[in-house]
Amino acid sequence: MSPAAPDVAVLLCTFNGGRYLQEQLESLSRQTHPRWTLYPADDGSSDATLSILEQWSPAGPAVVKPVRTGPGRGHAANFLSLLCAQDVCGDYFAYADQDDVWDADKLARALQRLTAVPASLPALYCARTRSIDSHGEVCGESPLFSRPPAFANALLQNIGGGNTMLMNAAARELLLAAGPVDVVSHDWWTYLLVTGAGGEVIYDPQPCLSYRQHGDNAVGDARGLGARLRRYRGFLRGRNAGWYERNLSALRANIELLTPRNRELLQQFEKLRCSHLPGRIGALRASGVYAQTTSGQLGLYAATLLKKI
Structure with missing residues (x-):
């Protein structure tokens, strides 16, 4: 009997994202890795975001948990609060933004790289993104970084967007030990702590999703x-x-x-x-x-x- 596929906890944080949320959810449904659980946390949306989340049902064996209320202190606090919630369970953990479009093999590619790392070592996968405009037209790719990931680099900058990140359970335990700290961004903090603790960071030069650029981005394009x-x-x-x-x-x-x-x-x-x-x-x-x-x-x-x- 083949071992069960790992369960990925997908952490989706939303705030007034109804305009593009359905397209993101559909891209989750198309994942070639079928075993994942969606944990949504909304930070007080006043548009259709909540109704979209409550009515959506994914194809296949994926599970959607009830929408929880975020802390209301911005996207970084929402993501870290969700990641540090004791009832959020999984073998691997992925951040998900409300307005991207994931490639169908996003989870599968990341898992292929991470499962080669010893389970006891904190490990983080991140990748480049392709940028799309509000109409879905491709308008470029994020910068290609060639120097190795390391704490000496993480002190200065973040190399991977949170929307590309997947971490193993050891990395999640590390972040859980630190708790929901007050930092600029959840993804930069993840890069800092995993490298600082001697963990492994895998940087994939191949984009894994389409990152939508529009006037309401919490973090804009770096190109x-x-x-x-x-x-x-x-x-x-x-x-x-x-x-x-x-x-x-x-x-x-x-x-x-x-x-x-x-x-x-x-x-x-x-x-x-x-x-x-x-x-x-x-x-x-x-x-x-x-x-x-x-x-x-x-x-x-x-x-x-x-x-x-």
Whole structure:
């Protein structure tokens, strides 16, 4: 007898997503991996979102749980609250946005990679996305990253959108131990904690879903000159420094979850942010933190000089 297929807990967080939600749900129904359970959490929608969720029934053996009420503090808090709920069960756990369209083999591809990792090791799969406009027309792909995933990179940036992520039970237990922390984004926090604890991150250069771009995106497209200019303006205004501080506060509160080497790296990163210029430069060299792209690495040097990290 062949072993049962792993059960994937799909964590769907919604807020006024009725315009595109049905298409996303239909893409879930088309998954070639049939065994999954949908856990929806709504953050107070005033449109048709709730009625769509309550009336929808998937094809095949998939299960849909009743819609629960989110904490009402934004998408990151909603996702982490759902992930940390004790009654959310599965062998693997996937974040799902309300307005994407998943490729039919999204879960199957991720599971193929993750099941090769020892179950005791926290492991996370993430991938690129293709961008589509409000009419479903393809308009590009997310940046291709070539440097390896690592805590030294995660301190600076996130490499995978939460909508692409699938984690094993060991990674979920790690996030459960940290609890629903106050961070900028649930996906960046997931990347930080899994790498910080010595887990494995698998980055797939092949897109696994269509990421819809429209005026109500919680997080927009990272492609193009406009996106780079927005990031640069945010950097000059100190936005990134505020993001880092929230992440670091959550890491400090969960320092026991990090490996000894990554605790040292975290201390160097703190020096990189707070020391006088010679100390910042020394901490940058000692820490080994890095960005994924040449422009990002140049931005790191500039941020170090200007004390904007």
